[in-house]
Amino acid sequence: MTRRQKWTLLRIVLAALLCAGAWVSPLEGGWRLAAFAASYLLAGWDVLYGAMRNLAHGQLFDERFLMSVATLGALWLGEFAEAAGVMIFYQVGEWFQGVAVSRSRRSIAALMDIRPDYAVVVRQGQEERVSPEEVAVGEEILVRPGEKIPLDGEILHGSTSVNTAALTGESLPVDLGEGDRVVSGSVNLTGVIRVRTLSAYAQSTVARILELVESASEKKARVESFITRFARVYTPFVVSCAIVLALFGPLVLGQPWAVWVERALIFLMVSCPCALVVSVPLSFFGGIGGASRRGILIKGASDLEALCGVRVMVFDKTGTLTQGVFSVNAIHPSRLSQAELMDIAAAAESRSSHPVAESIVAAHGGHIDPSRIGEVSEAAGLGVTAVIDGQTYAVGNGKLMDRVGAPWHDCHLAGTVVHIARGAEYLGHIVINDRLKDGAAGAMARLKALGVERIVMLTGDDERVAGAVAQSLGLDEYRARLLPGDKVSAVEEWIGKGGKVAFVGDGINDAPVLSRADVGIAMGAAGSDAAIESADIVLMDDNLAKLPLAVSLCRRTLRIVRQNIVFALGVKAVILALSAAGLTHMWIAIFGDVGVMILAILNAMRAMLPLREA
Numbered sequence: 001m002t003r004r005q006k007w008t009l010l011r012i013v014l015a016a017l018l019c020a021g022a023w024v025s026p027l028e029g030g031w032r033l034a035a036f037a038a039s040y041l042l043a044g045w046d047v048l049y050g051a052m053r054n055l056a057h058g059q060l061f062d063e064r065f066l067m068s069v070a071t072l073g074a075l076w077l078g079e080f081a082e083a084a085g086v087m088i089f090y091q092v093g094e095w096f097q098g099v100a101v102s103r104s105r106r107s108i109a110a111l112m113d114i115r116p117d118y119a120v121v122v123r124q125g126q127e128e129r130v131s132p133e134e135v136a137v138g139e140e141i142l143v144r145p146g147e148k149i150p151l152d153g154e155i156l157h158g159s160t161s162v163n164t165a166a167l168t169g170e171s172l173p174v175d176l177g178e179g180d181r182v183v184s185g186s187v188n189l190t191g192v193i194r195v196r197t198l199s200a201y202a203q204s205t206v207a208r209i210l211e212l213v214e215s216a217s218e219k220k221a222r223v224e225s226f227i228t229r230f231a232r233v234y235t236p237f238v239v240s241c242a243i244v245l246a247l248f249g250p251l252v253l254g255q256p257w258a259v260w261v262e263r264a265l266i267f268l269m270v271s272c273p274c275a276l277v278v279s280v281p282l283s284f285f286g287g288i289g290g291a292s293r294r295g296i297l298i299k300g301a302s303d304l305e306a307l308c309g310v311r312v313m314v315f316d317k318t319g320t321l322t323q324g325v326f327s328v329n330a331i332h333p334s335r336l337s338q339a340e341l342m343d344i345a346a347a348a349e350s351r352s353s354h355p356v357a358e359s360i361v362a363a364h365g366g367h368i369d370p371s372r373i374g375e376v377s378e379a380a381g382l383g384v385t386a387v388i389d390g391q392t393y394a395v396g397n398g399k400l401m402d403r404v405g406a407p408w409h410d411c412h413l414a415g416t417v418v419h420i421a422r423g424a425e426y427l428g429h430i431v432i433n434d435r436l437k438d439g440a441a442g443a444m445a446r447l448k449a450l451g452v453e454r455i456v457m458l459t460g461d462d463e464r465v466a467g468a469v470a471q472s473l474g475l476d477e478y479r480a481r482l483l484p485g486d487k488v489s490a491v492e493e494w495i496g497k498g499g500k501v502a503f504v505g506d507g508i509n510d511a512p513v514l515s516r517a518d519v520g521i522a523m524g525a526a527g528s529d530a531a532i533e534s535a536d537i538v539l540m541d542d543n544l545a546k547l548p549l550a551v552s553l554c555r556r557t558l559r560i561v562r563q564n565i566v567f568a569l570g571v572k573a574v575i576l577a578l579s580a581a582g583l584t585h586m587w588i589a590i591f592g593d594v595g596v597m598i599l600a601i602l603n604a605m606r607a608m609l610p611l612r613e614a
Ligand code: ADP
Pocket: 316, 317, 318, 319, 349, 352, 354, 356, 357, 378, 379, 380, 381, 382, 383, 384, 395, 396, 397, 416, 417, 418, 458, 459, 460, 461, 462, 482, 483, 484, 508, 509
């Protein structure tokens, strides 16, 4: 319990004691009144104050306004205990909500227990224990078994297995050795490793994730805006009903004013949408928290909602549906030797982080002298052009060859063909092969079973490769030879056809599409940077099975939200009808209200529980 919650509890207890004391006390008149008034103000001053402040800002209708009018009316009718009771129970609900929110926040914090406390940096041969913020890029750090890896980096020395569960939800340890990349926030399990840092703390994976999770809980505002929108219609409606009710009895039926004004006030009081106001954000919050425990980071409630309604799911190919790790299948020089062609390709690709580039560099394996390489520029969806040993080379697909005017020809072998040209002179090509991700077909089938109507693949790769992938995964449609801009227009085309469109990519050169789609989903973000910013939903690892899981988790959360709305409004409607007919007492109304709220909160907490996977 936070200090504030303790204070609230104290306030509730004191106010309840005062109220009960005044009720049973033999005192008469002024003293009794004073005790009720003290109880009322103690429990309700912040509600009254909030309503007044809103009034000053011209925002008339919110729950605090309803409660203030209703309780002041009750006081005016001489129902002192009832007025104090409403305020006291309101605070009980608030307190309950506070505890629920901090519980789910704590569980997120626990699972997000990835913030490294220190880094052991090696400076001039001496080990120094410093805070991770103080380590610069390129410094050497030492990580012992059992320690959290404080910064993203590359293993210089040693081998170990690491646990990335806190980042990805995947509990299987990963074995890493020299030259492999380690991700901050994972836990070093077995060996001592020396790591050269590749980012400063602020840019590290762990810092980005923490930032994202923190802002996800702030984005609650979007849900609140839903409730505010709701209240904007609901509250005036209820207030008008109450006025009509107060006028109806005396003017139409000729009955006494006091009876009908009281009915109207009870009506007003019961109509406070507390259970909704409390439980809706809490459900979303729980859903987001539960998902992040599984390595699915959802940036806000509106993103969660959007994923539930996705009808078209569009995938990038390389690195998303396929592993993005190519093996070199064949080297076909038109000029030069195979080794020379490979050498040029690797040198040109050595600065690119595209999967094609990384695979070619890895296949080359040898040392590439950086001083040979001059200016390099990468054209997304095409390839790279680079100055090597003073000459300009282009390495990429057929479209890039067309651009530089090199007379290229296709290859009879299946696979992605990487062409190489010097100026406009065609030098030959390298054929590389990618493999489908494990479980890709199963994930597609499950998405279909969850009601995704169309699964589409967009790729910059050529027709043959795209067709083969689409067929073996059973996709509904594919488009090949697209530039990143074409991918944006393809996604826009589907957006125009109605229904929500999700785009799933690896964040490498598809950031514009990620942000254009209704729901941008980035996979395998534990390494990549751009993805976390442009996506709405981030899957920490690159396991495609997380996708149907994310959809199911979001659906359950939304189902809980709907249950709560229907339940709360249903009970409200019954009590409202009873109170309009004069069949209920204010106390029943109050208890009914708080009861609904507590049930709704408990239901909301369900959104945090793990989902049984089918
Ligand atoms: P995808 O749409 O499958 O993710 P990209 O849009 O990233 O693919 O790239 C499309 C095509 O452009 C690749 O299949 C490859 O032919 C070519 N390409 C892109 N980047 C490079 C690169 N760095 N080196 C060589 N070819 C590249």
